[in-house]
Amino acid sequence: MNRIELVVVGTVQGVGFRPFVRREASARGLSGFVRNSARGVHIQAQGEPAALDAFVRAVVAGPRPSGQGVAIDHLADRPLEAERGFAIVASERPVPTTATRASLPPDLAPCAACQGELAGAGRRHRYPFTSCTACGPRGSIALRAPWDRANTTMAGFTPCGACAAEYADPADHRSHAQTIACPACGPRLWLERAGAPGGPGIGPRIADGDAALAAAVAAITAGAIVAVKGVGGWQLVADATCEAAVAELRRRKHREARPFAVLFRDLEDVARACVLDAADRAALGDPAAPIVLLRARPASGLAASVAPTSRLTGAMLPASPLHALLVADAARPLVCTSGNLAGEPLCSDDDDARARLAQLADLWLGHDRPIGRPLDDSVVRPSPRGAVVVRRARGFAPRPLPRHEPGPTVLALGAHLKATVALAVADEIWLSAHVGDLDSPAAIDRLERTAREMLDAAGVSPAIVACDLHPGLASTALAERLARETGATLARIPHHAAHVAAVAAEHAITRPLLGLAWDGMGLGDDGALWGGEAIVLDGPRAERVAHLRPFPLPGNEAAIREPRRAALGLLAAAGLPRGPAAAWFSPAELAVVEAALARRVNTPITTSVGRLFDAVAALVGLRGRSRFEAEAAMELEQIALDEPVDVEPYPLPVGDGSPRVVDWGPLVVAIVADVGRGVPVARIAARFHAALGEAAASIVRLAEVRDVALCGGCFQNTRLLAAVTGRLEALGATVWTPRELPPGDGALAIGQALLASRRSRDVSRDPR
Ligand SMILES: [Zn+2]
Ligand SMILES: [Zn+2]
Numbered sequence: 001m002n003r004i005e006l007v008v009v010g011t012v013q014g015v016g017f018r019p020f021v022r023r024e025a026s027a028r029g030l031s032g033f034v035r036n037s038a039r040g041v042h043i044q045a046q047g048e049p050a051a052l053d054a055f056v057r058a059v060v061a062g063p064r065p066s067g068q069g070v071a072i073d074h075l076a077d078r079p080l081e082a083e084r085g086f087a088i089v090a091s092e093r094p095v096p097t098t099a100t101r102a103s104l105p106p107d108l109a110p111c112a113a114c115q116g117e118l119a120g121a122g123r124r125h126r127y128p129f130t131s132c133t134a135c136g137p138r139g140s141i142a143l144r145a146p147w148d149r150a151n152t153t154m155a156g157f158t159p160c161g162a163c164a165a166e167y168a169d170p171a172d173h174r175s176h177a178q179t180i181a182c183p184a185c186g187p188r189l190w191l192e193r194a195g196a197p198g199g200p201g202i203g204p205r206i207a208d209g210d211a212a213l214a215a216a217v218a219a220i221t222a223g224a225i226v227a228v229k230g231v232g233g234w235q236l237v238a239d240a241t242c243e244a245a246v247a248e249l250r251r252r253k254h255r256e257a258r259p260f261a262v263l264f265r266d267l268e269d270v271a272r273a274c275v276l277d278a279a280d281r282a283a284l285g286d287p288a289a290p291i292v293l294l295r296a297r298p299a300s301g302l303a304a305s306v307a308p309t310s311r312l313t314g315a316m317l318p319a320s321p322l323h324a325l326l327v328a329d330a331a332r333p334l335v336c337t338s339g340n341l342a343g344e345p346l347c348s349d350d351d352d353a354r355a356r357l358a359q360l361a362d363l364w365l366g367h368d369r370p371i372g373r374p375l376d377d378s379v380v381r382p383s384p385r386g387a388v389v390v391r392r393a394r395g396f397a398p399r400p401l402p403r404h405e406p407g408p409t410v411l412a413l414g415a416h417l418k419a420t421v422a423l424a425v426a427d428e429i430w431l432s433a434h435v436g437d438l439d440s441p442a443a444i445d446r447l448e449r450t451a452r453e454m455l456d457a458a459g460v461s462p463a464i465v466a467c468d469l470h471p472g473l474a475s476t477a478l479a480e481r482l483a484r485e486t487g488a489t490l491a492r493i494p495h496h497a498a499h500v501a502a503v504a505a506e507h508a509i510t511r512p513l514l515g516l517a518w519d520g521m522g523l524g525d526d527g528a529l530w531g532g533e534a535i536v537l538d539g540p541r542a543e544r545v546a547h548l549r550p551f552p553l554p555g556n557e558a559a560i561r562e563p564r565r566a567a568l569g570l571l572a573a574a575g576l577p578r579g580p581a582a583a584w585f586s587p588a589e590l591a592v593v594e595a596a597l598a599r600r601v602n603t604p605i606t607t608s609v610g611r612l613f614d615a616v617a618a619l620v621g622l623r624g625r626s627r628f629e630a631e632a633a634m635e636l637e638q639i640a641l642d643e644p645v646d647v648e649p650y651p652l653p654v655g656d657g658s659p660r661v662v663d664w665g666p667l668v669v670a671i672v673a674d675v676g677r678g679v680p681v682a683r684i685a686a687r688f689h690a691a692l693g694e695a696a697a698s699i700v701r702l703a704e705v706r707d708v709a710l711c712g713g714c715f716q717n718t719r720l721l722a723a724v725t726g727r728l729e730a731l732g733a734t735v736w737t738p739r740e741l742p743p744g745d746g747a748l749a750i751g752q753a754l755l756a757s758r759r760s761r762d763v764s765r766d767p768r
Helices: 017-027 049-060 112-119 161-168 209-221 243-253 267-273 278-285 321-330 350-356 441-458 474-486 495-507 563-574 587-599 609-619 631-639 665-677 681-702 718-730 745-765
Strands: 002-010 031-037 040-047 070-078 086-088 189-193 205-208 226-229 234-239 261-263 291-296 312-316 334-338 363-367 379-381 388-391 410-412 422-425 428-431 464-468 489-493 513-523 529-538 541-548 660-662 707-711 734-736
Touching (some): 017 031, 017 049, 017 086, 049 070, 189 209, 209 226, 209 234, 209 321, 226 350, 234 243, 243 334, 261 321, 278 291, 350 363, 410 441, 422 441, 422 745, 428 745, 441 474, 464 745, 474 489, 489 745, 495 513, 495 529, 495 707, 495 745, 529 609, 541 681, 563 587, 563 609, 563 665, 609 631, 631 681, 631 718, 681 718
Parallel strands (some): 226 363, 291 379, 410 464, 513 707, 541 660, 707 734
Antiparallel strands (some): 002 070, 189 363, 226 234, 234 334, 261 334, 291 312, 379 388, 513 529, 529 541
């Protein structure tokens, strides 16, 4: 007989891991115990050596949510103890230390068994809070580790006798389910109308329970907009097939054109509206239930206002039993969008929702289980290289990433767009859910609260606070303040180096890595707005080895919303006639912008590939003004959907010199000529994408690094991703793309943390 002690780290809490361990141990005649600890799952087991070996192998291969692995962190031989059987015992009390902490699991969409119970005749028939050890709310209701009901917003609901019996029954799929509940003892739905004009916030209660759901569905199918308390925040729900309802939702939300996400009942319903392949189906069926960007069918049955200019539909399957009941009862797809005004963070608090959604919703369908942490819906885009994570939130956060290069505790705050917070502690990196663009005081406040909550939860004070190089960002100001407050060192990390470093951090790449960091814009160390960079990351150093030929951007920030300005700047820099860009301006506007260009007033220089996309979209006549970030660039990609990938690229030569310059001059001349000849825009767009693939290949061929990272928001464009990857792999390069992280600014905090950490080690090695 032997006795061993294991600690299993990774996402092992809230996934039915302890009941699994007990089953595996009991089946092999082992005795001992399993419990949640602050570090993961703690096991002691004793029995015959062969049985113990088989048990350890089974534990390593244990339940893995969303493909996450588990690792046995610690293995010790212990003296034998006198005991019978194998038990699940109470959790260790959390001890705040800097040691590895148990990762709280992300929220999981209803499993097949629970869906069956919703539809069946049992006691959870149509109960919107049905969950089990394999599914249900997790990170959104967790207040602290470890994963025990007392540490969640379910703490106030005491299980009834029937639920307690299921909890205690090792054979039940709710054995030790922390979220166990039923209509007799669990959360309940309610439906409210807005308060009387001038009256207090809480309005008249209309209905409770199933009647609340029925009344909400009746209102939605009659064209109303209903605020629904979703998994990680309040959402606005409307009939996706009703043009009047969707158009009204756009008007109230002040959301002009950005596509709305659509909730479908099942895969068959999605397939009626969108083209689905195996990768799309896998992404939709992921337990994270993200919004999946899919190609819409021409006759999708959806209202035109769902996605006015996009050929893609953001589709999702129910993330909770409440969503499943809503969309099944409505018997049609539903627009399901975050409950906020454009530019504000979503509401997670009930009173906040009543107040802030007062002008947006007709009714409020809520319940009495508080949301512990706000989580937007996640967004993914399937690609031949696996799903690209566009927004990482519900279903992914708060699962941490392994930290492959240990170092000091670093808090990193990202930049401006798609802000997230990263906290690198011991051997893990915690990445907050998507906080959003820091355009409003509410969003900036949420960034600060998120950072403080993460420090609190980890019980640490940072040695380093990392931020962007740009001194004018709200995240930079917050970093400066937190560094002063905590006595931490401040590390200002260049934007595009951080993009490359994020890929290095995710894939544990310590050797030199050539990153193509192509995005909208970030401040470079020469004061220009970078975004078409090739950067070699080598330890703590980042060297810019190539970039896009610079061009002026008249109007600076205004150019982000006006691709016509980028087009004009491009033509001016090339010394070409302004015709193709001038068509987007009135004569008076044109005179003002030309004067600004001539005198370089409010006209920074940029090397951004994102702005090059904008400029080309304007030159080919697609769009002079974007109504949301990157609208023009997305249209340029989508118009080429039916074109082959292997079209002849436009010339986009890479010059000599250090750094090398990617000259868009010949490309612009060729595009203007093709526009003049009436070549179809789809063909021009396809050849433009191919040109960027060819330029990437030239950069890599000339560099001496064969590991290449593709990062920056431009690589959400799956056509660009395919064009570049295809050319690079043909050269024999190893291509690294973000997997768990978004390619865009949502990953910057992770890269900042890695670079700040590497720099601190470099300093300590070389005291000069
Ligand atoms: Zn379940
Ligand atoms: Zn119950």
